[in-house]
Amino acid sequence: MVLDAAEQIADKMLRPLLTEMDRNEPQLVDGKIRVHEGMKAIMRRFGEDGWINATFRYEEGGQQLPVTVHNAAAFIFQAANYSASVYPFLTTGAANLIRSFGSSELIDTYTPNMYNGRWQGTMALTEPNAGSSLSDISTSAEPTETAGIYKIQGQKIFISCGDHDACENVVHLLLAKIKGGPAGTKGISLFVVPQQRVTTEGLVPNDVTTAGVYHKMGYKGAPIAHLMFGSDAECFGYLVGEEHKGLSYMFQMMNEARVGVGTNAAAIGTAAYHASLAYAKERPQGRPIVAKDPTQPQTLIIHHADVKRMLLFQKSVVEGSLSLLLQCGLWSDIAQVAEGADKERAELLLDLLTPIAKSYPSEMCCQTTSAAVQILGGAGYTTDFSLEQFYREARIHPIHEGTTGIHGLDLLGRKISLRGGKAVQYFMAEIAHTITLAKAISEDPRLAAWAVQLEKALLKVQQVTGHLLAIAPQNVEAFLADATLYLELFGITTIAWQWLKQAIEATKELAQTIADSETHFYQGKVATASYFFEYELVKTTALAKRLLSHNRTTIEMQPEWF
Numbered sequence: 001m002v003l004d005a006a007e008q009i010a011d012k013m014l015r016p017l018l019t020e021m022d023r024n025e026p027q028l029v030d031g032k033i034r035v036h037e038g039m040k041a042i043m044r045r046f047g048e049d050g051w052i053n054a055t056f057r058y059e060e061g062g063q064q065l066p067v068t069v070h071n072a073a074a075f076i077f078q079a080a081n082y083s084a085s086v087y088p089f090l091t092t093g094a095a096n097l098i099r100s101f102g103s104s105e106l107i108d109t110y111t112p113n114m115y116n117g118r119w120q121g122t123m124a125l126t127e128p129n130a131g132s133s134l135s136d137i138s139t140s141a142e143p144t145e146t147a148g149i150y151k152i153q154g155q156k157i158f159i160s161c162g163d164h165d166a167c168e169n170v171v172h173l174l175l176a177k178i179k180g181g182p183a184g185t186k187g188i189s190l191f192v193v194p195q196q197r198v199t200t201e202g203l204v205p206n207d208v209t210t211a212g213v214y215h216k217m218g219y220k221g222a223p224i225a226h227l228m229f230g231s232d233a234e235c236f237g238y239l240v241g242e243e244h245k246g247l248s249y250m251f252q253m254m255n256e257a258r259v260g261v262g263t264n265a266a267a268i269g270t271a272a273y274h275a276s277l278a279y280a281k282e283r284p285q286g287r288p289i290v291a292k293d294p295t296q297p298q299t300l301i302i303h304h305a306d307v308k309r310m311l312l313f314q315k316s317v318v319e320g321s322l323s324l325l326l327q328c329g330l331w332s333d334i335a336q337v338a339e340g341a342d343k344e345r346a347e348l349l350l351d352l353l354t355p356i357a358k359s360y361p362s363e364m365c366c367q368t369t370s371a372a373v374q375i376l377g378g379a380g381y382t383t384d385f386s387l388e389q390f391y392r393e394a395r396i397h398p399i400h401e402g403t404t405g406i407h408g409l410d411l412l413g414r415k416i417s418l419r420g421g422k423a424v425q426y427f428m429a430e431i432a433h434t435i436t437l438a439k440a441i442s443e444d445p446r447l448a449a450w451a452v453q454l455e456k457a458l459l460k461v462q463q464v465t466g467h468l469l470a471i472a473p474q475n476v477e478a479f480l481a482d483a484t485l486y487l488e489l490f491g492i493t494t495i496a497w498q499w500l501k502q503a504i505e506a507t508k509e510l511a512q513t514i515a516d517s518e519t520h521f522y523q524g525k526v527a528t529a530s531y532f533f534e535y536e537l538v539k540t541t542a543l544a545k546r547l548l549s550h551n552r553t554t555i556e557m558q559p560e561w562f
């Protein structure tokens, strides 16, 4: 029911605006960002239907929707119109921070209008000199006479939905440093900084001004703003939780947002895959290699092996990614309801795989959307088809919510050693379990063969991890120099695991008596698993070879040699 409801809104409200929102990007007019007029109705609808707080508890007006289901619904919205989907889900993340760490007064003052879609929520972290390195933010907070209220001064850039006219107010969840606090990340605190603050006289301007709107490469329907806080020293911020703990609170939102970004990428990749698939089924061009008779009609391009390769590439990446993302949703749900060892296991697995769930789809869907453009040939390069838009929209995902480089450092530098390597042990045990299941299935001998391939890949990951961890104490630069390649190796292996799981289920279904359409669906799954093991997993051999090498080209190369 939830997914059907999501599909209806996606079909009726979001998809029809996909191209229009791309062609009519937000404009800054008289200090206010104007967005597509359809966004107002979309925000209200998301609010009225309870999508913004769907996963929150009944007592808070939520629906206690499992994260897994919510993420699947979000995937549908994102595939329909990524720009439009950004507004409500940013609000969800911001409201979640207030309800998790804010005082009851903050919760009562700000969240109801965020839940109903009238007020926008944002995350305001980035500054001109502090992007990847948040410890360098300089926005300041000065205590006032009232406890918990501070004067905010500074500027933030690239703030998604940071100002627009589809909502009545904007609530920024902003990172700033309290004057006199510790240096670096330990001195960062979190504040609610409304564009208009709530007073007994109603809403009053809070000295937050919009200095500019950026012109982006893709998802042009959602604005990113350059904001000034406290230019007239009249900007008030309300402390969330305790002083100096802001970054750890913000990590909650960022971790959710990271799985969300992976989902966005997979959703855009999926939209491009289906558009290119439809085209390949209709476009006649060339003749089969084995029947080149010019008097015969041309064949449809879907019959060419190379076109099928490009379709399989897309299908294997987007469906493998979706599988991992739903797996993350499940761990997130288990972490909320389970206790003891089960809770710890789910939390650690989610923590370990968040950089993969963010980065694998993000990086790979830049490539899959490119393959989708390629399938359309020249038509793919024109604005007559939506493929060029998907290609542009996919490109943001390796950049925001931590660049791929930063996630590589996070995985290798931090997550691998999490709780003495316990997270990795759980991960290995999960995969070993799937391998055992696959080997026990006799209906299709390929499953056991793929299980062996995955076992070998896993051994490579272990070997590389051991090798790199051994280097770390003497040479930390060499340890982390190729962290992005390590992330790639880990990511491909993780997605191969997801494909083995899917192949097991598909093989079981194919052993039953099922309708033709279902047979095709499951045969497609097994064929795509085959593609992944034959064409993608093999890439881990080269990556492992590089990661085990003692060559230090990237460290030794000097800036002046370029």
Ligand SMILES: Cc1cc2nc3c(=O)[nH]c(=O)nc-3n(C[C@H](O)[C@H](O)[C@H](O)COP(=O)(O)OP(=O)(O)OC[C@H]3O[C@@H](n4cnc5c(N)ncnc54)[C@H](O)[C@@H]3O)c2cc1C
Residues within 6 Å of the ligand: 122, 123, 124, 125, 126, 130, 131, 132, 133, 157, 158, 159, 160, 161, 216, 224, 396, 399, 400, 401, 402, 403, 404, 405, 406
């Ligand atoms: C469309 C869009 C929406 C955004 N939305 C928001 C938002 O809502 N809120 C918000 O706060 N921010 C937002 N951002 C900002 C975004 O999170 C940052 O752009 C991102 O974190 C990268 O920071 P940067 O742009 O300063 O790049 P830099 O940090 O300057 O990075 C440049 C390059 O250097 C690499 N690099 C940097 N440091 C290291 C290192 N230590 N080791 C190895 N490599 C490194 C990076 O990987 C990258 O390739 C948005 C950005 C865009 C483009």
